[in-house]
Amino acid sequence: MTTNTAPTSSSKTGFFKTLIDGNEGGLEADGLTPAQKLSLRFVVIGLIYFGFAAIEGMLMRIYQIEIISFIGVEQYFGILTAHPLIGIFGSSYMIVFGAFLFVIPFMMKKPLWSLKVGQASFLLIAIGTFTFWFSGFISHYAALYTLYWPLPADFDQFSALGGSFFIAGIALVMVGSLLFVLNVFKSITYTPEGWEQQPGRALLSSALGFTGLANLFHNEKKEHLVPLPVAAIARGSVDVALNAIIITFSGVLILVYMIWHLFGVNLADTAIDALLYKNWYWWGLDLVADGLVLIFVAGTWYLLATLITGKKLFMQNIARAALAVELIVSWTVWSHHLLSDQAQPAILKIVSGELVTAFELITQGIAIFVTLATLWMARPLKMTNELKFLLGGLLGFGLAVPAGIMQADMGLNRILHNTQWIIGPHVHVAILVGLGMTLYAAIYALWPLLTNGVKLYSQWMSNVHFWGTLIGGIGMGAFMGMAGLQGMLRRTIYFEGEYAPYMWLAGISGALILIGFVFFMINIIMSVGLKGLLGIFTKSKLDTKDLVPVD
Amino acid sequence: MYQIAGQEVTVPGDRGICTAPGKALMINSTDVLWGQTLLYTAYVVVMISVIIWFAYSVTKEGKTSKVSKTFFWGFVAVLVVVGFSLHLVTYNTIPWVKQDLHRGDTVADQQFDIVVENHEFILPAEDMVVNCNELILFDVTSNDLTYGFGLFRDNNSMVMQMQVVPGHRNDLLWEFEENESLTIRSTEYSGPEGFQMIVPNAVTVVGCS
Numbered sequence: 001m002t003t004n005t006a007p008t009s010s011s012k013t014g015f016f017k018t019l020i021d022g023n024e025g026g027l028e029a030d031g032l033t034p035a036q037k038l039s040l041r042f043v044v045i046g047l048i049y050f051g052f053a054a055i056e057g058m059l060m061r062i063y064q065i066e067i068i069s070f071i072g073v074e075q076y077f078g079i080l081t082a083h084p085l086i087g088i089f090g091s092s093y094m095i096v097f098g099a100f101l102f103v104i105p106f107m108m109k110k111p112l113w114s115l116k117v118g119q120a121s122f123l124l125i126a127i128g129t130f131t132f133w134f135s136g137f138i139s140h141y142a143a144l145y146t147l148y149w150p151l152p153a154d155f156d157q158f159s160a161l162g163g164s165f166f167i168a169g170i171a172l173v174m175v176g177s178l179l180f181v182l183n184v185f186k187s188i189t190y191t192p193e194g195w196e197q198q199p200g201r202a203l204l205s206s207a208l209g210f211t212g213l214a215n216l217f218h219n220e221k222k223e224h225l226v227p228l229p230v231a232a233i234a235r236g237s238v239d240v241a242l243n244a245i246i247i248t249f250s251g252v253l254i255l256v257y258m259i260w261h262l263f264g265v266n267l268a269d270t271a272i273d274a275l276l277y278k279n280w281y282w283w284g285l286d287l288v289a290d291g292l293v294l295i296f297v298a299g300t301w302y303l304l305a306t307l308i309t310g311k312k313l314f315m316q317n318i319a320r321a322a323l324a325v326e327l328i329v330s331w332t333v334w335s336h337h338l339l340s341d342q343a344q345p346a347i348l349k350i351v352s353g354e355l356v357t358a359f360e361l362i363t364q365g366i367a368i369f370v371t372l373a374t375l376w377m378a379r380p381l382k383m384t385n386e387l388k389f390l391l392g393g394l395l396g397f398g399l400a401v402p403a404g405i406m407q408a409d410m411g412l413n414r415i416l417h418n419t420q421w422i423i424g425p426h427v428h429v430a431i432l433v434g435l436g437m438t439l440y441a442a443i444y445a446l447w448p449l450l451t452n453g454v455k456l457y458s459q460w461m462s463n464v465h466f467w468g469t470l471i472g473g474i475g476m477g478a479f480m481g482m483a484g485l486q487g488m489l490r491r492t493i494y495f496e497g498e499y500a501p502y503m504w505l506a507g508i509s510g511a512l513i514l515i516g517f518v519f520f521m522i523n524i525i526m527s528v529g530l531k532g533l534l535g536i537f538t539k540s541k542l543d544t545k546d547l548v549p550v551d
Numbered sequence: 552m553y554q555i556a557g558q559e560v561t562v563p564g565d566r567g568i569c570t571a572p573g574k575a576l577m578i579n580s581t582d583v584l585w586g587q588t589l590l591y592t593a594y595v596v597v598m599i600s601v602i603i604w605f606a607y608s609v610t611k612e613g614k615t616s617k618v619s620k621t622f623f624w625g626f627v628a629v630l631v632v633v634g635f636s637l638h639l640v641t642y643n644t645i646p647w648v649k650q651d652l653h654r655g656d657t658v659a660d661q662q663f664d665i666v667v668e669n670h671e672f673i674l675p676a677e678d679m680v681v682n683c684n685e686l687i688l689f690d691v692t693s694n695d696l697t698y699g700f701g702l703f704r705d706n707n708s709m710v711m712q713m714q715v716v717p718g719h720r721n722d723l724l725w726e727f728e729e730n731e732s733l734t735i736r737s738t739e740y741s742g743p744e745g746f747q748m749i750v751p752n753a754v755t756v757v758g759c760s
Contacts, residue, residue, distance in 0.1 A: 074743045148697040154695075270718065273718060274719070278697075340713050340714045341721075342714070342719075342720065342722055358634035361634040365626065366627060372605060376605075379611065388606070395598065398602070399595060402591070405637065406591065409638055410652075411644075415712070425591075487707045487708040488707070489701075491739070492745070492746040493746045498707050
C-alpha cells in the first residue's frame with residue numbers, strides 16, 4: 001500500500017480540505033461497485049462499534065480505579081453486559097463478515113451469490129446491535145453475556161420490557177448472521193448466470209474438509225477445489241450457524257418468560273435445569289471463542305501470508321487438516337467453562353474441559369507455525385502495515401492461547417476461575433491483540449482493492465495505532481492478569497482500592513489502545529475524506545456484479 | 552520441619568504452614584500461583600523475543616530461507632507433550648485435584664452446610680472454625696440464582712472457589728494449611744446486588760504449627 005510519510009497538509013485550510021475530500025482526492029464513492037460498498041459498510045460500522053466497546057472498556061477501567069459518581073452500579077453492570085456483546089457482534093462480526101463477503105468472490109473468482117442478502121445481513125446486525133445496546137443503556141438490563149439461568153428471567157432485578165428489547169436485538173444479530181452463512185455457502189457452490197455448471201457438491205465437500213478426509217483413504221488424491229482461506233471461512237461459518245441457533249433458542253426461551261411476565265404471569269424458573277442450560281448455552285457460546293474466531297483467524301493468517309509473499313502456504317494440506325480438527329474440537333470443548341461447577345460430571349471436565357481443549361494449543365500452534373514459515377520462506381520481506389499487524393496478531397494468540405490452556409486445568413481453574421486472569425491475559429489479549437491486529441492487517445491488505453487505491457494519509461498515525469494496540473493490549477492483559485493472580489475477581493466492583501496499582505497500570509494501557517484507535521480512525525477518515533465516507537452508504541452507480549471496477 | 556520423600560526438611564520463612572507427621576509438604580494456592588507466574592512470564596519473554604527476532608530477520612536476506620518438515624513435526628510434538636502433560640503434572644502436584652475428583656468416596660472430618668438466597672449467604676449457626684489439615688466439606692445450596700462461593704485471605708488473595716448452581720449439589724472438599732481468618736465472597740455475578748455478597752472473617756483456621 002502506498003502511503004505518505006507525514007500528513008500532506010499542515011495548514012488549517014489544507015487540513016479541512018483533506019478532511020472533506022480525503023487524501024489526494026480521497027475515496028471516489030461513485031467509482032465503487034456494490035460489492036465494494038457492501039464490504040466497506042460492514043467495516044465502517046464495525047469500527048464505529050469498536051469505538052463503543054473501547055469507550056465502554058475505558059469507563060470500566062476508570063471505574064475499577066475510582067468509582068465514577070455519575071455511573072450507578074446498575075449502569076456499570078449494564079455496560080459490563082453490553083461491552084463484550086457489542087465487541088463481538090457489533091464490531092468483530094461486522095468487520096469479519098464484511099471482509100469475507102469480499103474475500104470469497106475474490107478467491108473463488110465469481111460474484112457474491114446475493115448482494116441483497118449481504119445487505120440484509122448488514123442491516124440486521126447493525127440494527128440488532130444498536131437495539132440491544134440502547135435497550136441495555138436505557139433499562140440497565142444486565143444479565144451479562146453468560147445469561148446464567150435464571151438470572152435473565154429475574155424480574156426483581158431487571159425490567160422485562162427492557163430485557164425483551166435486549167433479547168430481540170440479539171435475535172436480529174443472529175438472523176443476520178444466519179443470512180451471512182447462507183451467502184457464504186451459496187457463493188461457494190452456486191453457478192453464476194451464463195457460467196458452465198459448477199460442481200456444487202464437490203465444492204461443498206472441499207470447503208467442509210470431506211475431500212481432504214477422503215484423500216487420506218485413497219491412493220488417487222482429489223484436488224482441493226476451494227482455496228484454503230475460503231475453506232476456513234466455510235468451516236468457521238458452520239460454527240456461526242450453530243452458535244446462532246443455540247443463542248436464538250435460548251433467547252426465545254428467555255423471551256417467553258419475559259412476555260408472560262409482562263402479561264402478569266410468572267412462569268416457574270425451576271422448570272429449566274440451571275446446569276443443563278449452562279451446558280447447552282456454553283456449548284453454543286463457545287463456538288465463538290473456541291471455534292469460529294480461531295478458524296476465521298487461522299484462515300485470515302493464511303490469506304495474508306499468501307497475499308504478502310505471493311507464494312504457496314507452507315504445509316498447506318496439514319494446515320487444511322488442522323482447520324478440520326479445530327472445527328470438531330470447537331464442538332467438544334465447552335466443558336472447560338464448567339470446571340468449577342461441582343455438579344458437572346468429572347468425565348466431562350477431564351475429557352472435554354482439559355484434554356480436548358489442549359488440542360487448541362496444537363491447532364493454533366500449527367496455524368502460527370505455518371504462517372511464520374510461509375513468511376520466512378519468502379524473505380526478505382518489506383515491513384508493511386499488513387505484515388507488522390499480522391505479526392502482532394500472531395503474537396497475541398501466541399500469548400493468549402497458552403494462558404487459556406492453563407486455566408482449562410482443574411487444578412488451576414480452582415484458583416483462577418472468574419478472576420481477572422481469565423479476562424486479561426486470555427480474553428483481552430486474544431481479542432485486542434490477536435483478533436484485533438489480525439483484522440487490522442486484513443483491512444490494510446484489502447484496502448487498495450476495497451477503495452480502488454486510496455492513498456493512506458499518514459504512516460506515522462498507522463505506527464501510533466500499531467504500537468498503541470500492541471503495547472496497550474499486552475500491557476492491559478498483563479496487569480489485569482497480575483491482579484487476577486492476587487485474587488481480583490471479574491464481574492464485580494472493588495470500592496477500597498484493593499488492586500489500585502494494577503488497575504492504574506491497566507487503565508494507562510487501555511488508554512494507549514484507545515489513543516491508537518483514535519489515530520487509526522483519524523487516519524482512515526483523512527484518507528477517504530468525509531465525502532467518500534458518506535458516499536459508501538449511498539447506492540452504487542455501477543450496475544455490476546463485479547467485485548471491483550473493470551477498468 | 553517437613554517431610555519430603557521421607558526426609559525431614561526445614562523450610563525458611565515459616566508462614567505457619569503445617570503438615571501432620573509423615574505427610575508430604577502441602578502447597579497452597581499462593582505457591583501454585585507463584586509457579587504459574589514464573590512459568591508464564593518466562594514463556595511470554597521467550598514468545599515476544601521470538602517475534603521480535605522474526606520481525607527483524609524476515610526483512611533481511613538470509614543464508615537459508617528453508618523450513619524443514621522435521622522442524623515442523625518436532626514443534627507439533629512439543630505442543631502435544633506440553634498440552635497434555637500440563638494436566639498430568641497438576642494432577643500429581645496440586646493436592647486439591649485428586650481430592651476433588653475423589654470427594655464422593657471421601658469422608659470429611661467436618662462439614663458446613665451453607666445456603667444462598669436473595670444475594671445473602673446464610674451460614675451455619677455455630678462459628679466456622681476448622682482444624683489444620685483436616686478435610687472440610689463445604690456444601691452450598693442456592694435457592695434462587697447461580698452464585699459463586701470463594702474463600703479469600705486478608706490480603707484478598709483467593710484460597711479456592713466454586714460455582715453455586717441452583718437445583719444441584721455444590722460441594723467442595725478442602726484442606727487448610729495456615730492459621731488464618733478467611734472471608735467468603737460470591738465469585739459469580741448474580742445481578743447488580745451480587746457484588747455486596749461478602750462475609751468477612753467467616754472461616755477461621757486453627758491448629759497449624
